[in-house]
Amino acid sequence: MAKKKKPIDEDIIIISKSEQKRDHHELQDLAEVLANFNVNQRSTLPLDEELLAALRLADKIRGKHDAYARNLRFVAKQIATLDVEAIKFGIEKIKNRHTIAAFQSSKIEELRDNLIADASQIEPLLSEHEALERQKLRQLVRNASKEVKAEKPAKSYKELFKYLKDCVTFE
Known part of the structure; x- marks a missing residue:
């Protein structure tokens, strides 16, 4: 006997787990780019104080691989709470x-x-x-x-x- 399927609410957007992973990896790449910028370049970007503090910590622990990677994941989570498009625009402006x-x-x-x-x-x-x-x-x-x-x-x-x-x- 087949299980009854529950009706899916059409207002809910379902995002696959692999798409979530791709988005998270993109944020981690963005965090790495920000970590490679110097303090003056970061000051031109729309970043909050907590994120700037995490990036300063990343500068200090750059030689410690595991701690640095963990910190970059934290920075990626912080970036997710901000306006990602504005940050990307600022990065492109700096690069170009x-x-x-x-x-x-x-x-x-x-x-x-x-x-x-x-x-x-x-x-x-x-x-x-x-x-x-x-x-x-x-x-x-x-x-x-x-x-x-x-x-x-x-x-x-x-x-x-x-x-x-x-x-x-x-x-």
């Missing part, structure tokens, strides 16, 4: 900071060249970025375009780049 800086630098160079070629682009730029000063920007663009036309050393050209780099941010 050179790529991001190169991208921003090329965008600023392109913006500078466009301003020198066409000074009418100053007004839309000023409306997008309130940190820019109208008079200073116009003066730098005017001087840089004169230098480019006269083929002089690019003093204002470099100053314009530095000013834009300081005031304009790209997301």
